[in-house]
Amino acid sequence: MAHYRQVGEVPQKRHTQFRRPDGRLYSEELMGEEGFSSDSSLLYHRGVPSSLVDARPWELPDQATTPNSPLLPRHLKLHDLFPGEEHKAADPVTGRRLVLGNADVRISYAMSSLASPLYRNATGDECVFVERGTATVETVFGALDVGSGDYVVLPRATTHRWLPTGDEPLRTYAIEASSHIAPPRRYLSRYGQFLEHAPYCERDLRTPAEPLLAEGADVEVYVKHRGDGPGGFAGTVHVVPEHPFDVVGWDGCLYPYAFDVADFEPITGRVHQPPPVHQVFEGQNFVICNFVPRKVDYHPLAVPVPYYHSNVDSDEIMFYVDGDYEARKGSGIGKGSITVHPGGHSHGPQPAAVEASLGAERFDELAVMVDTFRPLALGEGGRAVDDGRYAWSWSGRGPSTTAS
Numbered sequence: 001m002a003h004y005r006q007v008g009e010v011p012q013k014r015h016t017q018f019r020r021p022d023g024r025l026y027s028e029e030l031m032g033e034e035g036f037s038s039d040s041s042l043l044y045h046r047g048v049p050s051s052l053v054d055a056r057p058w059e060l061p062d063q064a065t066t067p068n069s070p071l072l073p074r075h076l077k078l079h080d081l082f083p084g085e086e087h088k089a090a091d092p093v094t095g096r097r098l099v100l101g102n103a104d105v106r107i108s109y110a111m112s113s114l115a116s117p118l119y120r121n122a123t124g125d126e127c128v129f130v131e132r133g134t135a136t137v138e139t140v141f142g143a144l145d146v147g148s149g150d151y152v153v154l155p156r157a158t159t160h161r162w163l164p165t166g167d168e169p170l171r172t173y174a175i176e177a178s179s180h181i182a183p184p185r186r187y188l189s190r191y192g193q194f195l196e197h198a199p200y201c202e203r204d205l206r207t208p209a210e211p212l213l214a215e216g217a218d219v220e221v222y223v224k225h226r227g228d229g230p231g232g233f234a235g236t237v238h239v240v241p242e243h244p245f246d247v248v249g250w251d252g253c254l255y256p257y258a259f260d261v262a263d264f265e266p267i268t269g270r271v272h273q274p275p276p277v278h279q280v281f282e283g284q285n286f287v288i289c290n291f292v293p294r295k296v297d298y299h300p301l302a303v304p305v306p307y308y309h310s311n312v313d314s315d316e317i318m319f320y321v322d323g324d325y326e327a328r329k330g331s332g333i334g335k336g337s338i339t340v341h342p343g344g345h346s347h348g349p350q351p352a353a354v355e356a357s358l359g360a361e362r363f364d365e366l367a368v369m370v371d372t373f374r375p376l377a378l379g380e381g382g383r384a385v386d387d388g389r390y391a392w393s394w395s396g397r398g399p400s401t402t403a404s
């Protein structure tokens with residue numbers, strides 16, 4: 001983010017002496033991206049951020065994937081991943097079930113009620129969409145209170161933890177990048193300010209408002225990092241002598257933030273607008289778009305649902321969050337569903353949905369889409385909740401009814 005923020009106390013001049021009330025120096029830490037050549041922040045710690053007293057391996061949730069073979073469009077029912085009371089024993093980090101992934105991005109899902117351990121993803125930025133429930137996300141930069149419809153963007157290697165709040169289980173859809181996640185470049189001026197045509201702007205982003213200080217000794221931090229396990233990942237638990245939430249102040253352009261999808265202002269037209277108007281974020285080799293409640297195409301002969309499309313360079317993943325998704329009527333898709341539309345297959349509305357959409361003035365759907373340039377493979381969670389029938393929903397018949 002190019003938007004400068006300051007929270008808590010920082011010295012007037014960077015890299016100068018900054019002392020605690022007892023006269024000792026605070027530890028200044030620069031947290032920055034792209035080899036000191038992109039956004040960064042300076043954090044002032046009471047302790048020494050390098051200090052370790054122990055380490056041990058952490059076995060990550062299953063990161064293995066299998067190819068989408070035979071190549072098929074698929075319907076994955078995420079709510080089936082956490083039946084009954086399973087969420088009561090799950091947290092929003094270690095409880096994640098990997099649904100889909102490739103070398104650029106992993107999508108996982110969790111329904112949880114427990115607080116996560118302190119966590120640091122050193123493999124890339126995370127964008128966690130809150131489907132339902134509320135939580136406090138405590139970070140080394142301060143806390144964010146989040147709820148249904150919030151994207152929570154956590155820069156790579158941000159130490160944080162998730163604390164579900166309220167009576168309802170927390171449902172989170174985690175998009176983990178191997179890169180950074182940011183607003184689309186075309187929404188920004190050459191210096192990084194949101195332009196007038198962007199569907200959201202700086203005022204819509206919520207950032208930590210004050211330092212978050214905690215006490216503790218020999219505190220565990222679960223670190224996901226590059227390694228030789230499935231997907232190229234491994235985990236380590238670092239034990240640090242003092243609580244890592246010891247930052248009395250920070251400033252800069254790198255920090256976690258939340259964005260409520262309800263603050264995304266949809267762009268509409270007389271005829272169908274292409275998916276890039278729905279884009280909210282981008283990472284290396286993937287984009288995140290959202291389809292929000294909106295007026296639809298108002299040409300007198302408009303067809304409001306999409307045309308069939310062969311987006312030849314992409315796999316397209318749609319997560320249906322709320323409302324009725326008009327283009328998928330008749331396919332069995334409901335809230336909590338994902339559709340996987342892979343490159344090499346032309347997809348579009350279920351046939352009856354086209355006529356049914358004519359004359360519509362509004363769509364009250366809410367969906368989050370991830371398009372990737374590299375093919376997505378199925379994680380264990382995705383394989384577990386594949387409905388096995390979606391591919392045949394356009395024709396109305398599948399292999400068991402094929403004439404020989």
Ligand SMILES: [Fe+2]
Binds near residue numbers: 309316341347
């Ligand atoms: Fe599509």
